[in-house]
Amino acid sequence: MVAPHRAMTLTDETLHELGWTAFFSNQLSQEETQACHPVRVMTVHRGQITVAGAGAPFSVSPYIPGATPTDDHPTVGDWLLVDAATQQPTRVLRRRNLFKRRAPGDPRREQMIAANIDTLFIVASCNQDFSVARLERYLVLAREVGVDPVVVLTKTDLTDTPQDFAAAVRAIEPDLRVELVDGRDPASAAGLAAYCGTGQTVALLGSSGVGKSTLVNTLRGSDSIATQAIRESDDTGRHTTTARAMHRLAGGGWLLDTPGMRELQLSDATAGIAEVFDDFVEIAQRCRFSDCAHGGEPGCAIRAAIDAGVLTVERFDRWRRLAAEDSPMPAYHGKRRR
Numbered sequence: 001m002v003a004p005h006r007a008m009t010l011t012d013e014t015l016h017e018l019g020w021t022a023f024f025s026n027q028l029s030q031e032e033t034q035a036c037h038p039v040r041v042m043t044v045h046r047g048q049i050t051v052a053g054a055g056a057p058f059s060v061s062p063y064i065p066g067a068t069p070t071d072d073h074p075t076v077g078d079w080l081l082v083d084a085a086t087q088q089p090t091r092v093l094r095r096r097n098l099f100k101r102r103a104p105g106d107p108r109r110e111q112m113i114a115a116n117i118d119t120l121f122i123v124a125s126c127n128q129d130f131s132v133a134r135l136e137r138y139l140v141l142a143r144e145v146g147v148d149p150v151v152v153l154t155k156t157d158l159t160d161t162p163q164d165f166a167a168a169v170r171a172i173e174p175d176l177r178v179e180l181v182d183g184r185d186p187a188s189a190a191g192l193a194a195y196c197g198t199g200q201t202v203a204l205l206g207s208s209g210v211g212k213s214t215l216v217n218t219l220r221g222s223d224s225i226a227t228q229a230i231r232e233s234d235d236t237g238r239h240t241t242t243a244r245a246m247h248r249l250a251g252g253g254w255l256l257d258t259p260g261m262r263e264l265q266l267s268d269a270t271a272g273i274a275e276v277f278d279d280f281v282e283i284a285q286r287c288r289f290s291d292c293a294h295g296g297e298p299g300c301a302i303r304a305a306i307d308a309g310v311l312t313v314e315r316f317d318r319w320r321r322l323a324a325e326d327s328p329m330p331a332y333h334g335k336r337r338r
Ligand SMILES: Nc1nc2c(ncn2[C@@H]2O[C@H](COP(=O)(O)OP(=O)(O)OP(=O)(O)O)[C@@H](O)[C@H]2O)c(=O)[nH]1
Pocket: 154, 155, 156, 157, 158, 181, 182, 183, 184, 206, 207, 208, 209, 210, 211, 212, 213, 214, 215
């Protein structure tokens, strides 16, 4: 029994490196444990997905028989069960979290972007582009999706007072994790290694120019984006080169980076807003009128709290703006719908 046991251990290690945990293995029935292999989706590209498991990466069909809601189909970062005999995917395992966006050109349709991310780096820079309001929006999104956020403040070399920026972030939420980095300097970015260990999956979000690509290159070390294309056969047997979505990091973790992830916008985020502004939500419950607009109605607990210095008027304005954007009324969205 020695040899099979050793083989088993090796397999487990490989899956562990890919991010396999009890959360996923607990979902397998005894039958599935015997008949299927778990694999992680590395790339989704033109009707083909590339997966990695115990063994070399290979391509499988993205079509799962009987999977009707769109969400039952695989996206990047997913764990998928593949039938050992037929190599056909049988089902997507329940996700820890799922990033979606409105499909470009059809806002009623949702598109899956990425799944099973352990840590979301919300990137902002220590310069005039820094905006608490924008960070709050990204935090709301992180809460909504159910992913752990870490705020990464870049360009610390361009300011004498990086701690002031960090303090402004902590004022949003006292327990928020904040990392200060010069994104171009590997030694400075070393503080991020704690989130990028074996089997850990991270993703980055942030506005244009804050230093996301710079950070990605630093985290990946010598393993630049250009060297991580994978070759796969398309339907006609020709070889095509596909940009990978899951990038191996020096510390053993994974960076999930797709164009969709970078372009993510805040959409419906009611739950997330309530969590980031839980102090406001709680106090608003004490307003005399349940539909209080906090605009000067009698018995408004929010106004009273602002007057008493318990809540700041700046955060109140941001809360109101986010809540308005989140409203189902098109007029609040600031863009016309046809
Ligand atoms: N001084 C300094 N410059 C930085 C730092 N991080 C990034 N930069 C510079 O800022 C500029 C923008 O960085 P990018 O990494 O391209 O930013 P990005 O977020 O990927 O931008 P998009 O691709 O537009 O989304 C580049 O000129 C970088 O060299 C930093 O920590 N310090």
